[in-house]
Amino acid sequence: MQRRDFLKALGAGTLAAAGSSLPRIGHAAGMVPVRLQLKWFPQAQFAGYFVAKGKGFYAAEGLDVTLLPIGEQSPIQTVVAGAADFGTTWITDLLTASSRGLPVVEIAQIFQKSGFTLTTLKKYGIEKPADFKGHTVGIWPGGNAYPALAFFKKYGLTTSLEPGVGNPDVKLVTYGFDPKLVFPDKAQVVSAMIYNEVDQIINMGYPLDTLKIFDLADYGINLLEDNMFTTQNVLNEGNFKGSGISGKEVGARLLRASLKGWDWAVKHQAEAVSMVLSQCGPYCKGAGKAASGLKHQTWMMAHIAQLYEAGPTLKGDAGLLEKSELDNNIALLNSLKVLKTQPAKNVAEWSVWEMATGKRVPWKV
CATH class of the missing domain: 3.40.190.10 (Periplasmic binding protein-like II)
Known part of the structure; x- marks a missing residue:
């Protein structure tokens, strides 16, 4: 009908x-x-x-x-x-x-x-999209990676997932939703939902004021x-x-x-x-070591x-x-x-x- x-x-x-x-x-x-x-x-x-x-x-x-x-x-x-x-x-x-x-x-x-962010430590000096060049970024598997890929594409950055790109601007590594698996030793930047993984990173011992958070919706990627x-x-x-x-x-x-x-x-x-x-x-x-149910769910x-x-x-x-x-x-x-x-x-x-x-x-x- x-x-x-x-x-x-x-x-x-x-x-x-x-x-x-x-x-x-x-x-x-x-x-x-x-x-x-x-x-x-x-x-x-x-x-x-x-x-x-x-x-x-x-x-x-x-x-x-x-x-x-x-x-x-x-x-x-x-x-x-x-x-x-x-x-x-x-x-x-x-x-x-x-x-x-x-x-x-x-x-x-x-x-x-969208609550999708790319989160890093301020000490890495990544202040704008162009600064991602030369860094490793942790992404999630499957369709969960699309916002990050759209961000890099919008700002002209090639990635290691693109076929035929010999020297990509950004190396991508896949991780299973727990940032401590890769951050910050294996990836200086990680995909992180503002309501979940960002708080997990804080509970890993990285205070909020030490983080640089790229809210992708603010960059026109509102998937x-x-x-x-x-x-x-x-x-x-x-x-x-x-x-x-x-x-x-x-x-x-x-x-x-x-x-x-x-x-x-x-x-x-x-x-x-x-x-x-x-x-x-x-x-x-x-x-994260400092995690608690009440704190995390309140943040979320x-x-x-x-x-x-x-x-x-x-x-x-x-x-x-x-x-x-x-x-x-x-x-x-x-x-x-x-x-x-x-x-x-x-x-x-x-x-x-x-x-x-x-x-x-x-x-x-």
């Missing part, structure tokens, strides 16, 4: 009642089981979802949501295989999967600013991270798991409750961290809040993937020649966000 037909069928009166636009499923009708695949281990990166579950926001929408951790595997795999109904992932994962023909569809953009996605099959489902409601309605309920959880978590960060600490177990404290929550409260969220449109940002992200990946073909035209489905919020996107879909 096209977006306009869908909105017409939904009804103008329904759209006007934002926040209560969908008929609720009462307990008598039973709760609808939904599996939400998280991109990593339990931590404050997913605080909004833990809050939505713990505060009963999902239950209020008639959903019995199970939050599934995954570690270093791809959420794309579990959602496409049907082991999960919805998932969170980075937009680069989503776009590359779509370009390979996988039927993945983004329904919301939770983080509106967006955590979104919410599903498959076209789920969205096309007219009777999701025998519940009597459609996959799109389930997605809208899930999204609305999740955004409510995120709004609450950002406004009540200490309480949100407490809820996360009850879930994250051995993954609470990150890494504060920086996650900054990624959430950016872009459309500041305009009252939390969860909205702006078409211009989608186009920019596709263009960046095209510049790296990582897309086998162009992502599907329906790689983003804005009607779910419209159902969840009672608003309409300001562009033609």
Whole structure:
């Protein structure tokens, strides 16, 4: 169904009642089981979802949501295989999967600013992009390296990953997400999420004032991270798991409750961290000799809040993937020649966000 037909069928009166636009499923009708695949281990990166579950926001929408951790595997795999109904992932994962023909569809953009950094020690004298020349940089495997590669390409720096480059400007080494594996002995610079690995580096004994942090979003490399996605099959489902409601309605309920959880978590960060600490177990404290669960999750929550409260969220449109940002992200990946073909035209489905919020996107879909 096209977006306009869908909105017409939904009804103008329904759209006007934002926040209560969908008929609720009462307990008598039973709760609808939904599996939400998280991109990593339990931590404050997913605080909004833990809050939505713990505060009963999902239950209020008639959903019995199970939050599934995954570690270093791809959420794309579990959602496409049907082991999960919805998932969170980075937009680069989503776009590359779509370009390979996988039927993945983004329904919301939770983080509106990239938290990807390249972090080094001030003593190395790397003050601007050109100064990376002659240094070794630690990157993550697979699609997690794309922001760093896009940064180097934008600033005309060749890397050791490029075929046929005999004397690259930057040597790249791959490391498995724990900076102490390579930093600073094997790599003077490392990929580091502002909300996670930067704090791990601090806990390794390098105070914040000794670090030089290149926030790639500030350099025009805003490859967006955590979104919410599903498959076209789920969205096309007219009777999701025998519940009597459609996959799109389930997605809208899930999204609305999740955004409510995120709004609450950002406004009540200490309480949100407490809820996360009850879930994250051995993954609470990150890494480093000075690490502690409370400190690390508090750091993470504060920086996650900054990624959430950016872009459309500041305009009252939390969860909205702006078409211009989608186009920019596709263009960046095209510049790296990582897309086998162009992502599907329906790689983003804005009607779910419209159902969840009672608003309409300001562009033609």
